[in-house]
Amino acid sequence: MSTTALETKVALDQALDLNTAPRKQSSVEVTDYDNRQTVGKITVDHPKMVCRGVNVYYGEKHAIKNVGLDIGANEVIAFIGPSGCGKSTFLRCLNRMNDTISICRITGQIKLDEDDIYDKSVDVVQLRARVGMVFQKPNPFPKSIYENVAYGPRIHGMVNTKAELDDLVRDSLERAGLIKEVEKRMNEPGTSLSGGQQQRLCIARAIAVNPEVILMDEPCSALDPIATAKIEELIDELRENYTIIIVTHSMQQAARVSQRTAYFHLGDLIEVGETDQIFTNPKHKLTEDYITGRFG
């Protein structure tokens, strides 16, 4: 089922008229998600982000099909699913990184708190300061470790003095669990660190601007188990202050770090629910196949 922006809008408006107060669990009025294939409860009590009727097209290709999902405040939600199912695509919708792809077209509604992030009045610069991102491959800037972390606060004008900036950089590195390793080499290039350290540097860089949501696209896929464990530990700590969305191919990782899990399949959001429930008692056949297939 493919919907145009207009249809989605109409559907939303109708929904607003029909369903009133009792349904109001999230700030966005919900459409007929009962008719969708998604199994499980897509809404949460305290949503940070609310996505409704999201469709993504790469040219003719329909990569995300009418996905609705709430992301709760201060939760870690994992996106899982087979390769090419659209996890990254959906994730990149949440901070509008897909804007850079000229053939990519997005319809539907995504809200961060009360703001529609695809609204004309929203500047991507501001959005991306609020929704940070950590990529699959560690991609520190080819500048010093210090500069890597200082970059975000600097371009957003978050600090006034050098001392404040120094503190912020140290604090971010500390929260990313990297400070001990880099204390003595702040002026060395970020690219001279090991892969795991680089990824933690990227996390430090992301949290330096104090975002509300952090998107992580397979942050550990290039790392060894020890570095992975460190990052997972870090994610757990960061949950206190941030909402984290993590794409992962590792079931174990999803099970370890997330509270909720969403399973994507060929652009559809098949099932979403508490992580424990998804892994122990999947309701949808596809989810079960995927999970059992992986667990052997």
Place this chain on the structure above:
Amino acid sequence: MNKPTASPPTKIPSRDIKTIVNAGLARRHAAERRFRWYGLIAITLGLTFVVLMFANIIGKGYPAFWQTYIQVPITFDATVIDPQGNRDPQAIETADYAGLVRAGMRQLFPTVQGRLELRALYGLVSSDAAHELQDRVLQNPALIGASQEVWLLASASVDTLLKGNIDRTLDESERPIKDNQIEWVDKLQAAGKIEKQFNTILFTSGDSREPEQAGIRGALMGSFFTLLVTFLLSFPIGVATAVYLEEFAPKNRWTDLIEVNINNLAAVPSIVFGLLGLAVFINFFGLPRSAPLVGGLVLSLMTLPVIIIAGRAALTSVPPSIREAALGMGASKLQMVGHHVLPLAMPGMLTGSIIGMARALGESAPLLMIGMVAFIVDVPKGLMDPSTVLPVQIYLWSDLPERAFVERTSAAIMVLLAFMILMNGLAILLRKRFERRW
């Protein structure tokens, strides 16, 4: 239906892989060896030509860096230089210094008599000698009235003779230097009054009809001003164009068209740009002919596509992960380009630009079209002064029959090559410096 009966095992698996590979191994090694030989032969051939070229140019041009001077006793006669005795600069400037030189020559060879003989004697020194004396007196008026031994520039024919480039056995009428002159030169040489000194004139003066007075200073300055204009125009415009096309422009039919046209421009023969410059800058805008400004404009047209193409290649080679990182941090597009992409692309852009500039330095055809081929004695002092450039100077000198110009042609080529090497060295240096900043 019918179950496949156990077919006899095929032949191939029975032969083991080792023998199969070994059978082909000799052939593979031979091919590799052959290829290596082709490479070696190609490199040797290339190097031979380079060495031959350099040997030829240096062999021909080296003598031009030395110039013959004759020591002449000069009396700075006050009655000639300053008849009024009031040290009037006007009078001092217009005095008959050639007369002083002639007197000096007569003093060297007091026995020479007769108009023709004397004329031949005076012909030993360059006509520039008078200017030399004038300069000395103007700089130091205290010289007036004194006597001094002065090293004066010898004429080109004497210089050529001393460099062994005139066959003394030829008939007198076929030589540029006469028998009596040769005799005098030999005498001077025996007396140690003639010697070769480093040729500073080559680097300090402009073009001249007299080879011994001709230098490349004018052409060098012309080249400098022309390249200055070229660089100041084509580098910023080229970089800005490359950045816009690569990072900001929407990909549509118009940008495709622009891209194709830029690529085509890079392949347009340079003389066409000269014609364009003549039509547009000189005939339409009325800029002066032979001016470095126009030359620079024309060469900018020629260099721009090269810089744009190199710039775009440098930009595309910046990894997309860096762009994503910057955008993901909330950098605007301009910040992404300015803070991250451009610094990383700069070495490539600079290399492209310097290669483009080196090409512009060696370009002569389009400059012929806009009149930078004129015979210009004065060293240009600005963008509007008529001037020529090094390659055109080489072209002009190579057309002249005098032996002294032949060696100057080669000397000028050596200077041009030296600048090319310098520029390429600069390109490497800049690249290294930028690369060290990761």
